[in-house]
Amino acid sequence: MVKPRAQMTEVAMYSPGKPVEELQRELGLSRVIKMASNENPYGSSPKARNAMMEEMENIHFYPEVTAPVLADALSKHLNVSSDRFIFGNGSDEIIRMLTRTYVNPGEEVVMAEVTFPRYRTNVFIEGGVPVSVPMRDGTHDLEGMKTALNERTKMVFVCNPNNPTGTIVGEQELLRFLESIPPDVLVVLDEAYYEYVHSGDYLESLEYLDQFPNLIILRTFSKVYGMASVRVGYGITQPEIVQELLKGKEPFNVNRLAQVGAVAALEDNEFLENTLKKNKEGRMYLEDAFKRLGLSSFPTHTNFIMVDVKQDAAAVHESLLKQGVIIRPGHVMGYPTMLRVTIGTEEENEQFSRALEKTLEAMNV
Ligand SMILES: Cc1ncc(COP(=O)(O)O)c(C=O)c1O
Incomplete structure (x- = not known):
């Protein structure tokens, strides 16, 4: 065996x-x-489906490695420069790329006790140590997470809104949390459900990318855009982090249909x-x-x-x-x-x- x-x-x-x-x-x-x-x-968006149907003509060609057209489209959509995007076969794959790239065996990764299970799995795969912090009423206990940090901590996951509880953390609370994290600890802010948030007390995290160079925000086309099966998610972070993640990325991870479908989905308000x-x-x-x-x-x-x-x-x-x-x-x-x-x-x-x-x-x- x-x-x-x-x-x-x-x-x-x-x-x-x-x-x-x-x-x-x-x-x-x-x-x-x-x-x-x-x-x-x-x-899913009819515009996205039509774009993917048309692209069927080209599926014998490999897709572009860094999805530059999609990066440009998102750059305009979110007003963030295009060199800050990394694309994955779903945001699942970005979680994998992050632990692959940054977590050494024995290093700790802090997360909420009840949150998206792929964080824990990927940390284990790298030989890292997931550190789970109990929730408060189904919400991340950011104070508790802060105290769980030590010199072995390499990464922190905050799922906002959280899956499976659907809760969010308050704007100021999250901001204070980000301020408290040492610059050599990567903060992964998973915003897979970002578009659904209807609260005034929610941190518009994109505005803080410059203030926190150790921050990566994850979003996806699987949820509100209805493209779960096509597999396209993205991270928004510093260009330097994008470059590190690209080294370990599967070259053709986001297929042609996904790339054109996502661009068209962005146009279908x-x-x-x-x-x-x-x-x-x-x-x-x-x-x-x-x-x-x-x-x-x-x-x-x-x-x-x-x-x-x-x-x-x-x-x-x-x-x-x-x-x-x-x-x-x-x-x-x-x-x-x-x-x-x-x-x-x-x-x-x-x-x-x-x-x-x-x-x-x-x-x-
Ligand atoms: C919080 C969270 N993050 C990431 C994902 C992964 O999404 P995908 O890989 O489809 O982009 C999900 C899917 O359910 C999720 O709930």
């Missing part, structure tokens, strides 16, 4: 939301809805606005439904909600699956009575609420 590297004993395979087709096959259900992976239920409007309506609908059922949820700034169903999450999950509804149970994330549900279309939200109500009624008798 060939032995894998010792670090791999710590690593578990990523467990994705259950695919619709799998549940249909297992239970013989014709209608199954998936509200488990924070995808965009309204699809109508799709973006429609997604945000419907997501807000869906959020309000679900929050009302939870209130009616006497349930509380973490305040969300994303396209998903974490709700406390006050019952065993695994059992509620099972019951919902039988009714053709796929969500993420909280017991696998450290919240044994909570569910994370992606905000769906009107119809999906209604089906989910009905199924949840039925489940809870059956459990309470």
Whole structure:
């Protein structure tokens, strides 16, 4: 038996939301809805799809290594110079590039206890030490994270808004936190759900890139732009950090369809606005439904909600699956009575609420 590297004993395979087709096959259900992976239920921009169809003509050519057209488009869109962008096969890959490039075996990486699991996995792969700091009411405890820093700390992850809780940290609190981090510690600010944020108390982090040369901001086309399967995410940081990350990057990591699709998606403001409007309506609908059922949820700034169903999450999950509804149970994330549900279309939200109500009624008798 060939032995894998010792670090791999710590690593578990990523467990994705259950695919619709799998549940249909297992239970013989014709209608199954998936509200488990924070995808965009309204699809993707028609402009992006058309651009990708046209680009099909060229898929026999390798894509450009640094995605310069996309970098220019984002540069104009965000008013940031184009040499500050690094692109990944999803922002997942940028997380991998960051740990690959910066984390030495034995070095510590500070993160929230319940946050995006890929941080921990990638730190383990490098032989680094993830240091988890308990949350406060589903929110990052930045003070606690500060005290977790020591001379072995190499990197800090702040997921803002946080997956799976949907919460954000306050603007001033985050600013003070950034000020307190030594310049030789890299701060990764994961803003995968940035576009959904509807709070006045949220740090516009792009404005602070010059003040904090140890900061990298991560964003993605997988969520509000509805391109999860095409795989394109990006980091915004110092040109020097981009150059370091490029050294270890797979040369052709962002394919041609992804590059042109992302450029076209940026031009489709109508799709973006429609997604945000419907997501807000869906959020309000679900929050009302939870209130009616006497349930509380973490305040969300994303396209998903974490709700406390006050019952065993695994059992509620099972019951919902039988009714053709796929969500993420909280017991696998450290919240044994909570569910994370992606905000769906009107119809999906209604089906989910009905199924949840039925489940809870059956459990309470
Ligand atoms: C917080 C966070 N970061 C990063 C990602 C990775 O996104 P992608 O690789 O699709 O860009 C996700 C996906 O769910 C996420 O929730």
